[in-house]
Amino acid sequence: MKVGVVIPAHNEEASITKVIKEIPRDVVDIVVVGANLCSDRTEARAQAAGALVVNEDRRGYGWACQAAINALPPEIDTLVFIDGDAADDPSEIPALLEPLKDGYDLVIGSRVLGQRERGALSPQS
Numbered sequence: 001m002k003v004g005v006v007i008p009a010h011n012e013e014a015s016i017t018k019v020i021k022e023i024p025r026d027v028v029d030i031v032v033v034g035a036n037l038c039s040d041r042t043e044a045r046a047q048a049a050g051a052l053v054v055n056e057d058r059r060g061y062g063w064a065c066q067a068a069i070n071a072l073p074p075e076i077d078t079l080v081f082i083d084g085d086a087a088d089d090p091s092e093i094p095a096l097l098e099p100l101k102d103g104y105d106l107v108i109g110s111r112v113l114g115q116r117e118r119g120a121l122s123p124q125s
Contacts, residue, residue: 008064009084034064
């Protein structure tokens, strides 16, 4: 399994270094940040922390994700999406990948169980 982590980010300079540094590199092959119209130092901090950074000039989470996906090398066969605001816990990546080894095609983490930031999700989410 070749794992790429995709991090869409818009003005996340305060948290992006922490997020990238906490990604377990023993199970992750590459980290790509899709920088979405950042007006701060998100890109520089992400690159300094060891991520490949690609810029996306179309506003939106989906565009930032797609830009990062497009930058992944072809040998990457597994994607993990986390946010750049530190709302997700990168240390959970190995547990998230485990069901894939058992034949599952998709694993979705929860931002409600053990929620790190109250109010981060709307009731619809």
